[in-house]
Amino acid sequence: MKFKLEIAPLNLDQTLGCGQTFRWRRLGDGLWEGPLGDQLVRMAQRGSILEVEARPGGKHARRLVQEHLRASDDVPEIQRKLAKDTVLAPGIAHVKGLRIVKMDEWECLVSFVLATYANIPRIAKMIETLSSRYGEEIVNGIRAFPTHDRLSEVSRTEMAGLGLGYRAEYIHSLCRTIDDESVSRLGKLSFSSLREELKELPGVGDKVADCVSLFGFGRLEAFPIDVHIERAFARLYHKKGPYSKLRTFASERFGEYAGYAQEYLFYNERLRAPGGACLFSKK
DNA sequence: GCCCAGGAGTGTG
DNA sequence: CACACTCATGGG
Numbered sequence: 001m002k003f004k005l006e007i008a009p010l011n012l013d014q015t016l017g018c019g020q021t022f023r024w025r026r027l028g029d030g031l032w033e034g035p036l037g038d039q040l041v042r043m044a045q046r047g048s049i050l051e052v053e054a055r056p057g058g059k060h061a062r063r064l065v066q067e068h069l070r071a072s073d074d075v076p077e078i079q080r081k082l083a084k085d086t087v088l089a090p091g092i093a094h095v096k097g098l099r100i101v102k103m104d105e106w107e108c109l110v111s112f113v114l115a116t117y118a119n120i121p122r123i124a125k126m127i128e129t130l131s132s133r134y135g136e137e138i139v140n141g142i143r144a145f146p147t148h149d150r151l152s153e154v155s156r157t158e159m160a161g162l163g164l165g166y167r168a169e170y171i172h173s174l175c176r177t178i179d180d181e182s183v184s185r186l187g188k189l190s191f192s193s194l195r196e197e198l199k200e201l202p203g204v205g206d207k208v209a210d211c212v213s214l215f216g217f218g219r220l221e222a223f224p225i226d227v228h229i230e231r232a233f234a235r236l237y238h239k240k241g242p243y244s245k246l247r248t249f250a251s252e253r254f255g256e257y258a259g260y261a262q263e264y265l266f267y268n269e270r271l272r273a274p275g276g277a278c279l280f281s282k283k
Numbered sequence: 284g285c286c287c288a289g290g291a292g293t294g295t296g
Numbered sequence: 297c298a299c300a301c302t303c304a305t306g307g308g
Contacts, residue, residue, distance in 0.1 A: 019289065020289085112289075113290095113291095115288090115289055115290085116288090116289080116290040116291065117287090117288055117289090117290050117291085117303090117304090117305095118288055118289085118290095118305080118306080118307090119287075119288040119289090119306080119307060119308080120288085120289075120307095121306085121307060121308085122288075122305080122306055122307060123288090123289080125306085125307090163304095163305075163306080164304090164305090165303080165304035165305050165306085166291090166302095166303045166304050166305085167304085168304090169303095170291085202291090202292095203290090203291065203292095204291080205290060205291045205292080206290090206291090207289070207290060207291085208289090208290075208291080211289070224289070225289090226288095226289035226290080227287090227288075227289070227290090228289065229289085242297080242298070242299090244297090266289075270289090
């Protein structure tokens with residue numbers, strides 16, 4: 001089935017390619033394909049219009065895409081508030097269409113546990129390994145992210161043979177610590193409680209808890225701090241220190257939309273990686 | 284070959 | 297609380 005959506009502002013290349021999510025593939029300018037829930041989705045951006053093809057299709061396909069791209073976020077308003085930060089202000093014009101995505105909670109949790117101390121191509125590869133082996137088929141060989149129940153059936157030895165490194169033990173243990181019911185229960189908690197409960201899970205520390213809060217549970221006040229953000233803070237704000245200190249700083253500075261600020265800084269920092277441009281001022 | 288990766292867990296001062 | 301060390305391994 002095919003349908004059109006209007007989502008503005010939107011930059012699909014920035015949103016799906018910046019490294020916040022791992023299963024989308026870029027087929028061309030503003031043209032992306034990937035599994036979303038039980039659908040294989042192809043999206044082409046024509047300005048603010050998104051042309052979507054979903055297979056096998058269904059009534060919920062439209063809602064799936066709207067939710068994933070957080071169509072109801074008032075991004076211009078979020079940016080107006082964040083632009084009060086004099087460091088962010090000059091760069092925001094370059095990321096007007098970069099939106100936070102909303103992932104499935106379970107997929108997000110596993111993905112970011114796998115993402116510890118690995119680069120993005122490898123993260124994508126590990127996720128594809130799990131999906132191709134244990135995911136439900138959507139259409140011709142493309143498989144959904146595996147359910148908790150299916151992943152729980154994988155033995156420790158089998159998991160250890162998948163090229164996940166020490167993360168294999170985390171995932172195996174994670175499956176035994178949490179189930180679908182407890183995941184949905186987490187969704188009802190306040191941000192601070194959610195964060196504390198996530199940190200109880202194997203393989204989940206400060207950073208992963210914040211990623212899962214932000215991209216999985218949609219808590220825009222979450223501010224994940226990885227090596228890139230640490231560098232950005234040191235360079236742009238002259239801020240260093242332990243996680244808790246940096247998180248408090250981010251929370252005070254960016255407030256309820258800290259997650260968007262984080263994604264702008266992350267995008268900028270990764271862009272600069274092999275000598276790219278810098279969008280934000282050094283103040 | 285070398286360096287690094289969207290860190291977490293554990294032990295120590 | 298703050299730091300040091302270890303963990304397993306592929307991508308650039």
